[in-house]
Amino acid sequence: MGLEPVVAADADHLLGVIDAAYMCVFEPGHVARFLEFVNLYLDVRGAHLLSVTPQQWELRAVCESELGAEARYGARWAMPPVTPFDLSRMAVRQIFSFAEFAVPFAPHLEGKGASGDDWSFGFAGVLSSNVNSLTMLVVPLCAPTARQAAHARLQRVIPYLARAFMLMKHSEDQVLPLQAVGTLLRRFPLACLLTDAVGRCIDHNEVWERVRPEMGMKLQLGRVGFEDSKLQCSWHSALFDVSETSSHRSLTISAQQGKQWTLHLQPIRCGAGVGDRRSLPLILVVFEELAQVQRLVPDTFAMGRLTPAEMEVLSGLLQGYTAKVIARARGASVNTVRSQIMAILEKTGRRSQKELIAAFGASSFDPSSLSPTET
16 A cells, blocks of 8 residues: 655654654653544544553553543453464564454454444554564554555554654663662752652752751651642642552642742652562652743733633642642632643643743742732
């Protein structure tokens, strides 16, 4: 089958998919967003990731627009075991249709599923593989006419995606000696901290010890935390999220004298000791002070467009609270708070929470001056 000609718009979409894939190498939490780019590029819906071993099929991720469909996809992929021979054949084929593997894909070839989708023309692409497992990009299709174009586009992009996912696999498998990580911390010019999922301090450098009072941080009975109870909740929530998802997370806080800090939390696996094969799932935290020159003056016109509830949410964001903590404090649902954050971004013309916080972070701006009222 020949490839479609590459037009300008298609080339832009192709580069977007490749860029999103490589972003996942550094921040695995971006996988759902990466799948959104894949769906747009292939002009399909519902493309998702699967991990397959001879014993089981496991749903790895669905695209953001399909986040409510985990149960449907999970149920559909309760499939029969795959023989090692079929697994190796899939890996060699790289891109294959469901019809080529009649036994494992039989549940998808017997008609429409609960959602009404006809999966008869679906296919998959292998992103990474080893002796006993595969990671696949699964592309269900509802119409045979869409298959040819989607297949050709996937054929064009799959080598780049496979390279990115192999890099991701290597980074997940990497285990660093704990002593080497400690040496790195002490030589790093920024404040650094090594902790576990519940905030126990494993190691830190002198820079962090010097600046922690400015951030309102404490070290008590070997545990790291914040004097502010709401920041403490956000801190524990961030540690839990990084531990559960094994993906990078950033947390921006407002500290004393209007200073703002971004906390970069990176999961890292450290060797327990010399000759010990165990590895410890730890979290490396790097503290970056936001420079005054990077901050912008807040748009007073945009401020006037915010509702009192949105002002309260903004105030919480500027103080470093997560959406979960803000929702708990306001007695609202997390989804409501996230919708309000999206409205704030739209009204202020900001593309991300990080940009929003930077824009309202000028030294003359005090988050408490928002004086939000409950609605």
